[in-house]
Amino acid sequence: MTTNTGSARYEGLGKNGKGHVSTGSGALSDQPYGFTTRFEGAPGTNPEELVGAAHASCFTMALSFALARAGHSDGSIETTATVTLEKDGDGFTVTRSDLVTTARVPGISDEDFQAIAADAKVNCPISKLLNAEITLAATLAD
Template identity: 70%
Template sequence: MTTRTASARYEGLGKDGKGSVSTQSGVLADNPYGFNTRFENEPGTNPEELIAAAHASCFTMALSFALAKAGKTAGTLATTAAVTLEKDGDGFKITKSELDLTATVDGMSAEEFATIAEEAKKGCPVSKLLNAEITLTHHLN
């Protein structure tokens, strides 16, 4: 079992509040977030961007291991995740995470690659966590 931690602090309330987020590894250390970074593109981060980073990296690593298990020894995988936040009644809901993958893997058919990529999408721990539509577009060079 592995446990990782992150922390958030928010001073002030609502739109006037400002927050910071930090991770156990130190990759994020008091990075700013708040209404302006979430909805107005101010410098800083936001929960959806962090989820997108987590999903892209988790899926890409899961696919890497699945390809290695299939006997592949070399390749390059690059994934972008786009996480959508939509109004949901009085609040908001993450409704979608769209994965866009570009890959170079020697000695692999497009059909075999598509099968393994779909399984990695389903099996990735972050995909399993999200209660949202998850799509995958892939391009094998």
């Protein structure tokens, strides 16, 4: 088992607030995020972009390992995940993550590649997470 952390801090509330997001590894350190980075294109990041990066990287690695298990030893894979956020009543819902991948794998048929890619999509840990139980422990500080 491995565990990894991500953290976020938000100062102020609503549209006027500003936040910073970090990863435990330091890959992101106090990256700005907030209403303007999420909806107005301001510099920084947003949760959907981070989910997209996580999904694209997880799927790409899962596909790489699946191709290796199928006997392929050379190639390259590039994936983009486009995560869609839609207005839902008074809030928002992430409605989809569209994976678009291009691979170069010498000697594989398209039929075999499609089957392996479909399996990797279903079985990569982030695909599973997007359907996982989510727990919450919330504490209101004084």
